[in-house]
Amino acid sequence: MLIRLDPASATPLFDQLAGSIRASIISGRVAAGERLPAARDLATSLDVNVHTILRAYQELRDEGLIELRRGRGAIVASAPRDFGDLTAAIDSVVAEARASGVPPAALAALIREAYQ
């Protein structure tokens, strides 16, 4: 897995990491079931702190892209999902929210509530 980090960038390292890995997963460059490098190994090879890697991994876990298990590592979740018409529904929600001047944070709160 080819990952390049720019320490000078305004976007945080852990975000660059998550973005890079996320792209690899979605594009299928890393297959489902495959294991990502151990956090400490990746940290060493990229010369960043373990926490930075773990934070990126945990973000991807929250998005459902990977599974994290102690002793096993980070495994790419099965079925890189095709979000299909979900994106269309999202677009309409966002458009509507924009029109009513609902800020992103409020929208997120509303959606979270609806989810429960």
Add this chain to the structure above:
Amino acid sequence: MLIRLDPASATPLFDQLAGSIRASIISGRVAAGERLPAARDLATSLDVNVHTILRAYQELRDEGLIELRRGRGAIVASAPRDFGDLTAAIDSVVAEARASGVPPAALAALIREAYQ
């Protein structure tokens, strides 16, 4: 704000914290617009690390319960109003997301992206 932590508990400190504060917000014991203690202050008074507090705060922010801003602190978000049409659109998005097994965090990420 009365917060009690049990270091011996199986549930992590940051989760106990988030849970306690979440309950206070939802029950209305802390009003919207009110400011939570500065992370460092709370850390000192509870005798835990600042990171532990910040992690709890960030969890609550992800849930839309508070807003975090540098230099300002953690402010309890205003209760989500009823946004009319928007709620219908939200319901359909959430329904689709559920059907496709898209977890809340992933949905939030997609929406954030769409918003930009």
Add this chain to the structure above:
DNA sequence: ACCTATTTGTCCGTATGTATG
């Protein structure tokens, strides 16, 4: 316009716990 204090954000380092294999 400037400076200072406040407060969160990120990152580094270290230690210990705990589930997995």
Add this chain to the structure above:
DNA sequence: CCATACATACGGACAAATAGG
């Protein structure tokens, strides 16, 4: 029992946004 690898928590440092004088 032992090695692996994530999970949590502690500590410290500096950056960046905010607010107030």
